[in-house]
Amino acid sequence: MKGVVYKSTGSWYTVKSEQGDFYECRIKGKFRMDGIKSTNPVAVGDHVAFKIETKGDETVGVIHKIEARENYIIRKSVNLSKQTHIIAANIDVAFLLVTLNNPPTFTTFIDRFLVTAEAYHIKAVLLFNKIDTYTEDELLEIKFLAALYRNIGYECIGISAATGKNVEKVKVLMKEKVSMFSGHSGVGKSTLVNAIEPSLQLKTSEISEQHKQGQHTTTFAEMYDLSFDAKIIDTPGIKGFGVVEMDKEELGDYFPEFFERKQDCKFNNCLHLEEPQCAIKEALEEEEIAWSRYKSYLQILEGEEEHYRKDIYDKE
Numbered sequence: 001m002k003g004v005v006y007k008s009t010g011s012w013y014t015v016k017s018e019q020g021d022f023y024e025c026r027i028k029g030k031f032r033m034d035g036i037k038s039t040n041p042v043a044v045g046d047h048v049a050f051k052i053e054t055k056g057d058e059t060v061g062v063i064h065k066i067e068a069r070e071n072y073i074i075r076k077s078v079n080l081s082k083q084t085h086i087i088a089a090n091i092d093v094a095f096l097l098v099t100l101n102n103p104p105t106f107t108t109f110i111d112r113f114l115v116t117a118e119a120y121h122i123k124a125v126l127l128f129n130k131i132d133t134y135t136e137d138e139l140l141e142i143k144f145l146a147a148l149y150r151n152i153g154y155e156c157i158g159i160s161a162a163t164g165k166n167v168e169k170v171k172v173l174m175k176e177k178v179s180m181f182s183g184h185s186g187v188g189k190s191t192l193v194n195a196i197e198p199s200l201q202l203k204t205s206e207i208s209e210q211h212k213q214g215q216h217t218t219t220f221a222e223m224y225d226l227s228f229d230a231k232i233i234d235t236p237g238i239k240g241f242g243v244v245e246m247d248k249e250e251l252g253d254y255f256p257e258f259f260e261r262k263q264d265c266k267f268n269n270c271l272h273l274e275e276p277q278c279a280i281k282e283a284l285e286e287e288e289i290a291w292s293r294y295k296s297y298l299q300i301l302e303g304e305e306e307h308y309r310k311d312i313y314d315k316e
C-alpha cells in the first residue's frame with residue numbers, strides 16, 4: 001500500500017493510506033536517503049510504501065520504501081555525532097509570519113528564512129500579520145517591506161489573524177498543498193491556524209502546552225488535514241528553518257535578485273565583496289538591490305564558518 005506519513009515519534013509512524021485510513025507503522029531494515037546520516041530515516045510528509053502484517057490480534061504496518069523527496073528540512077543535532085534530524089519532507093509552501101513590533105521581526109531574520117527556503121526549493125510567502133494594530137507610519141513601513149520583497153518575486157500579504165482580514169487569501173494559496181508556518185514566538189502562528197481552521201484549536205494548544213513544559217528536546221512534526229483540501233505541517237519549537245550547509249559561492253544564488261545579475265560580474269566566482277566590476281555592487285549603488293538584503297548577505301557569509309558545517313553530510 002501507499003501512503004503519506006502524518007506523524008512520527010521516532011520509532012512509530014502514523015501513515016495515511018491512499019484509501020484514507022490511518023496505520024501505525026514501523027520501518028524495516030536500514031534506509032539511507034539522499035546521502036544523509038539522519039536520526040530518523042522517515043519523516044512527516046514522506047510518501048511511503050508499506051505492508052500490513054498481522055500477528056494474532058495485532059495489525060502493524062511495515063514501511064519498506066520511501067519515495068524520492070521533493071524537498072526536506074533538517075535540523076542539525078547539537079552534538080558532534082554528525083547526525084541530522086529530518087523535520088519534514090515534501091513541503092509545498094512555507095509561510096513566514098512577520099510583525100514589525102510585538103515581537104520585532106528584523107529583515108536579517110526574513111532574509112535567512114528566504115535563503116533557506118530557496119536552498120530547500122520550497123516556495124516562500126511572507127505574511128505581515130497584526131495589520132489591525134499598526135499606526136499609519138507603521139503601515140507605511142509594512143508597505144515598504146512588502147514592496148521590497150514583491151520586487152524580488154516573493155508573494156506578500158498583509159493579514160490580521162485576529163480580525164480575519166485577508167485570511168481567505170492565505171487559504172487560497174494553501175489549497176491542494178502542504179504548508180508550513182514559521183515566525184518568531186508571538187507573531188500569531190497559532191492564532192492564524194485557528195482562524196484558518198477553528199476545529200484544529202484543540203490540537204494546536206495541546207502541542208504548545210507540551211512544548212512549554214520543555215519535555216521534548218527533539219522536535220516531532222505533525223501533519224493535519226484541513227477541511228478545504230489543504231494540509232499543514234506543524235513543527236513545534238521551530239521558529240524558522242535551520243541553516244543549510246552551502247559553499248560561500250553558492251549563497252548568492254539563494255538571493256534571486258543577486259542570482260539574476262551574477263552573470264554580469266567580471267569573475268564567475270564573484271562573492272560580491274571587493275571584486276572589481278561586480279554587477280551586484282553596481283545594482284546596489286543604483287538602488288536596484290536593497291541595502292538590507294546586501295547586509296543580510298554579508299552577515300550570512302561572515303557567519304559561514306560558525307553556522308555552516310559541511311561535515312554533517314555522510315560522505316562515504
Ligand SMILES: Nc1nc2c(ncn2[C@@H]2O[C@H](COP(=O)(O)OP(=O)(O)OP(=O)(O)O)[C@@H](O)[C@H]2O)c(=O)[nH]1
Pocket residue numbers: 129130131132133159160161162163183184185186187188189190191192208
Ligand atoms: N491584534 C492582533 N493580535 C494578534 C494577531 N495575531 C495574533 N495576535 C495575538 O498575538 C499573541 C501571540 O499569538 P500566537 O498565535 O500565540 O503566536 P505564535 O506565533 O503561535 O507564538 P508561539 O506559539 O509562542 O510560537 C496572542 O495574544 C494573539 O492573540 C493579530 O492579527 N492581531
Ligand SMILES: [Mg+2]
Pocket residue numbers: 189190191208
Ligand atoms: Mg503558537
Ligand SMILES: [Zn+2]
Pocket residue numbers: 262265266270271272273275277278279280281
Ligand atoms: Zn559580484
